[in-house]
Structure formats: C-alpha cells, structure tokens
Amino acid sequence: MMNYHFEFSIVIPTVTASSSLFELISSIEATETKNIQIIIVQNPPQKKILDWKNKFPNLHIEFCYSAAGVNNARNLGMSRARGEFIFFLDDDCKVDDPLLFVKHKNEHDLYSDVFAVGGFYSSISKNRIDEAYDIIQYRWLKMNALSVPGSCQVLLGGHFSIKNSESIPTFDPTISYGGSETEYFWRLGSLGYQFRLINCSILHSPGLTLSSFARKAFKQGSTHRRLAKTIALPPPHWIDTTLYKNSYFYFYSFCFDPAGYIKNYFRKNFRLIGYIKGALIIFHQKICFYLENRELF
Numbered sequence: 001m002m003n004y005h006f007e008f009s010i011v012i013p014t015v016t017a018s019s020s021l022f023e024l025i026s027s028i029e030a031t032e033t034k035n036i037q038i039i040i041v042q043n044p045p046q047k048k049i050l051d052w053k054n055k056f057p058n059l060h061i062e063f064c065y066s067a068a069g070v071n072n073a074r075n076l077g078m079s080r081a082r083g084e085f086i087f088f089l090d091d092d093c094k095v096d097d098p099l100l101f102v103k104h105k106n107e108h109d110l111y112s113d114v115f116a117v118g119g120f121y122s123s124i125s126k127n128r129i130d131e132a133y134d135i136i137q138y139r140w141l142k143m144n145a146l147s148v149p150g151s152c153q154v155l156l157g158g159h160f161s162i163k164n165s166e167s168i169p170t171f172d173p174t175i176s177y178g179g180s181e182t183e184y185f186w187r188l189g190s191l192g193y194q195f196r197l198i199n200c201s202i203l204h205s206p207g208l209t210l211s212s213f214a215r216k217a218f219k220q221g222s223t224h225r226r227l228a229k230t231i232a233l234p235p236p237h238w239i240d241t242t243l244y245k246n247s248y249f250y251f252y253s254f255c256f257d258p259a260g261y262i263k264n265y266f267r268k269n270f271r272l273i274g275y276i277k278g279a280l281i282i283f284h285q286k287i288c289f290y291l292e293n294r295e296l297f
Contacts, residue, residue, distance in 0.1 A: 004084040004164065006037040006060070008101050011077030013041050013070045014091040020205070021091040029059055033101035037083050041066050041073035069176030070157070071184075078168055086168075090158035094124070094203040103200050104161045115193040116162045116185075118155030121204035129208045133216070141197060152197035153189055157181030159202050160195075169193075178219020183227055 010028065014021050025038065038059055043066040066076040078086055085108060087101065097103070100119075107117045120141065123134040137156060144153040157180060162168065172183050185195060208216070 004082060006083035007035040007105070008033060008085050008087050008161070009037040009039060009077075009081035009083030009164065010087045010089055011039050011041065011074060011081065012089050012091055013043055013066075013073030013077070015043065018091065020094075024089065024091060024094055025056060025059070025061070027095040029056055031095055031098045031101055033105075034058065036060065036101075037062065037081065039064065039077045039080050041077050043068055043070070043073040067173075069173060069180075071171035071175055071180050072173050075170045075173060078170065081164055084164055085161050086164050087161040088157065088159070089202070092204065092206045093121075093158055094205070096122075096203050097200060100200060100202065101161075103198060107196055107198050108161070108163060111194075111196055113194060114196045115188065116155055116160050116195045117198060118152070118160030118195065119198050120201040121156060121159065122201040123205070124203045125205040125207070127208065129210060129213045130204075130206055133206060133208055133213060134204055145197060150196050150198065152195050154182060154185040155195055155197065158204070175223055178216060178221075179223030179227075182220075182223065186227065 012021065012024065021040070028036065028038065036059060038061045040061065040063050042063070062080065064076060064080065066072040074088060077088075085105060087104065089095075104117050104119075108114065111117075118141075121134045121137055123131050125131065141152060141154070141156065146152060160181075169184070169188055171180065172187075175183055189195070
C-alpha cells in the first residue's frame with residue numbers, strides 16, 4: 001500500500017517554461033483543492049528553469065528534467081507522484097473551475113473500477129486555428145464515447161487524471177509528439193481498463209500557427225497510421241468541412257495513408273482534367289462553328 005502525502009499530484013510537461021505555465025500554476029492555486037504536489041517536467045533540459053517556489057508559498061512545487069518527448073516527461077512525473085491521484089495538464093492550459101479537482105476525485109470515488117477520468121478543452125483564444133483545433137479535439141472525444149453514458153475509449157492528454165498505484169502503466173516513450181496519449185488509452189482499453197469522460201473543461205490556448213497546426217496533423221496522422229497496424233482505430237469522421245479543419249484533414253489523411261491519399265488525389269484530378277478537356281472541346285467546336293457560319297448570326 002502506497003503512503004500518499006498529497007491528494008493530487010499534477011504533472012505538467014513543458015519545454016520553455018513560458019508565462020502561460022506561470023498562469024497555469026496561479027490558476028491551480030485558486031482552486032479549492034490545496035493538498036497538491038505540482039511536478040513540472042522540462043523536456044528536454046535547456047536554459048535553467050525558473051524557480052517560482054517563493055511566488056507560490058502555499059504550493060508544493062518540484063522541478064525536474066527528462067529526455068525529449070512529452071511521454072518521457074509524463075513517465076518521469078508519474079514516478080515522482082506522491083498523490084492519491086495523478087492529474088495530467090499541459091502548460092498551454094488554465095484551470096477556471098475551482099472545483100475541477102473535486103469533480104475528478106468524486107468521479108474516481110463513485111466509479112472505483114475506473115482507471116482514468118477526463119474532460120474537455122474550452123478555447124479562450126481568438127485565433128481561428130486554435131478554435132478549429134479545440135473543436136477537433138471535442139469531436140474526437142464525442143466520436144469515441146461508448147454506449148454506456150460517461151464511458152469513453154480515449155481521453156485528452158492535457159486533461160485527465162488516474163488513480164495512483166505501485167504499478168501504473170507507463171506511456172510509450174518512442175512517441176515524442178502527436179497522438180502520444182492515443183496509444184496509451186487504446187493499449188490499456190484493450191487490456192480491460194475503463195475510462196470516464198465527465199462534463200467539465202479547462203481553458204486551452206495552444207497558440208497555433210498554420211505551420212504548427214499542419215505539424216500536429218502530420219504527427220498525429222503518422223502516429224495513428226503506426227497504431228492502425230495493430231489496433232482498429234476509428235476513421236476520422238470528427239473533422240468538419242471548414243477551412244482549417246479541412247486543412248487538418250488533408251494533412252492527417254496524407255500521413256495516415258500516403259499511398260491512398262495520392263491515389264485518390266490523382267483520381268479526382270484526372271477526372272477533373274477530363275471534365276475540363278471535354279468542356280474545352282465543346283467550346284472549341286462552338287468557336288469553329290461560329291467562324292465558319294458567321295453569316296448565320
């Protein structure tokens with residue numbers, strides 16, 4: 001039996017220790033749950049991470065370093081967690097619900113056989129690309145919801161909690177970015193682990209540009225393509241037909257099935273070329289008819 005010193009251990013992977021991380025910690029301090037251990041994992045180690053312990057005297061904050069990759073950071077954070085529950089947050093998030101951790105704990109207590117509990121992202125960015133990405137994440141969760149109310153096949157990597165134990169399954173360290181938590185939940189789900197999706201959210205502002213948005217799509221598509229060789233992943237019907245979400249779909253589809261994407265692309269374009277060719281022939285015939293029979297007009 002583990003000796004828990006905290007109610008929650010919050011694991012936060014970060015790269016640059018930006019101002020958004022400071023805002024996240026401030027928002028955690030404002031919640032009603034006070035018995036918290038915060039583990040900030042910088043990956044990979046770069047410049048010396050800021051020591052904010054003096055600015056948050058009421059919080060127990062620990063800093064550590066891991067090899068590159070969000071899953072390496074999560075695994076290291078789990079190994080140092082001394083809370084009854086481990087909560088995973090990303091440094092581009094912010095807690096606006098003072099009862100967030102209470103809600104997660106209540107769900108764990110109510111469903112003792114459930115391994116992980118997660119929620120949604122709520123976009124606070126005016127960036128259209130950020131909004132599109134958060135909508136994609138929302139649709140992804142909804143598409144993976146099971147027939148049993150509250151049950152879900154996956155959860156978001158930046159908003160979920162698990163019960164702490166001496167033998168916690170770890171994340172795949174070979175996945176450094178893009179779909180990193182998908183493999184975790186699909187692997188554990190195949191082993192009989194259960195997950196709960198509850199109606200609560202955290203604020204999310206990833207600050208995406210079109211290039212970073214495309215990179216996410218490429219990486220997630222590549223990861224899911226690899227997983228699809230051993231796991232029956234669902235098709236990405238969660239993508240809407242709007243500008244940025246369509247762009248995401250194209251990037252994702254190319255990485256998930258490059259050969260199929262290229263084949264379909266050329267098939268569609270050859271068909272379009274055929275239509276254009278036919279239209280040009282008809283137009284050419286009409287011009288020729290007019291030139292030869294101008295006296296009739």
